[in-house]
């Protein structure tokens with residue numbers, strides 16, 4: 001088999017769509033065929049693998065920035081990964097990913113993320129599950145006993161003039177987490193018309209405001225059909241910067257209890273207390289569907305070096321050794337000076353010399369989990385993703401394990 005792997009051209013669109021429809025099903029509301037002047041869509045890089053004239057595999061890479069450790073980190077988000085049914089199991093994925101990941105590095109993207117249909121597909125490529133995008137379904141009765149907000153917090157319907165304040169609320173929340181998209185780039189950027197115009201997917205956007213009118217939270221929600229127990233309210237975002245704002249917004253949704261039986265909320269963090277807005281709910285009945293989110297580092301210095309970590313002064317030697325990801329193998333010293341991070345390559349050490357007893361040594365999965373703040377060094381050691389001396393483990397955890405993982409955009 002001689003494969004040609006290349007960026008897709010407009011002439012490939014029909015064949016690529018056929019492959020995508022076959023793999024993921026034909027959507028109920030099919031988007032019209034793209035036009036040459038609007039293809040590929042903004043910040044999207046389509047790739048394909050060909051055997052002669054036969055399309056063997058496709059994927060799309062989305063460029064966006066996501067928040068990790070207080071920095072907007074250039075990210076390559078992979079989506080629409082498909083291999084033609086008759087060609088599965090031949091190992092097409094690795095060369096296709098290698099080509100697209102090389103281009104991602106050229107674009108300055110330092111991490112890559114994706115939503116897997118099965119995590120085993122991407123583990124061999126260095127990705128690991130760091131969190132999940134969750135849909136929680138609650139009975140309306142779970143909202144009935146939410147206490148009224150105090151401190152002068154109230155709600156009102158948002159208008160287009162509130163778009164900037166809504167983005168500020170989202171940004172304030174997102175910068176304190178690891179993983180959320182910044183929503184600064186299309187198609188994730190909040191477009192005023194999309195949110196408030198006649199074609200808006202939302203029935204309403206509710207704003208929680210403080211006594212001086214300052215925005216403290218928002219909920220974008222859609223009323224689904226039915227006015228008996230089968231009716232539902234879908235909440236796309238419920239972000240609150242204070243418990244009274246969360247209470248106020250949940251009460252807006254709960255006020256539909258007489259005409260809707262349930263509420264579906266898009267959230268993250270496994271519907272645990274990591275979603276702080278949940279902590280004001282007096283009833284924790286919920287059914288949750290999770291979509292795992294995977295991450296892989298592309299540039300160790302670029303990713304770790306951009307982080308804003310706690311104000312410590314320390315030096316930690318570390319290494320990455322993983323035959324699955326030779327591109328990120330190496331040995332470095334992490335130098336932290338009052339919270340500013342400098343990641344210095346240890347030129348004296350060849351990558352393979354990083355293995356062994358002299359320094360903490362991560363697999364690519366271990367570094368992904370640790371960088372995301374998704375696993376402690378103790379658990380990485382249990383899972384075989386961290387070896388070598390443990391002297392620095394408490395410091396490493398203090399540096400990297402202080403933020404919860406969240407993601408609120410699906411792609």
Ligand SMILES: CC(C)(COP(=O)(O)OP(=O)(O)OC[C@H]1O[C@@H](n2cnc3c(N)ncnc32)[C@H](O)[C@@H]1OP(=O)(O)O)[C@@H](O)C(=O)NCCC(=O)NCCS
Nearest residue numbers: 023081082083088089090091092093116117118120121124
């Ligand atoms: C998923 C899919 C792209 C894999 O293609 P493939 O040709 O089988 O992939 P490869 O042979 O290159 O195998 C790549 C890896 O995926 C693993 N894999 C393949 N199918 C898997 C599955 N269903 N569950 C878990 N792992 C799987 C292989 O074991 C291999 O792992 P390794 O690198 O550790 O050896 C293909 O089956 C497909 O198009 N499925 C339908 C669409 C889909 O699910 N796309 C993924 C969306 S996120």
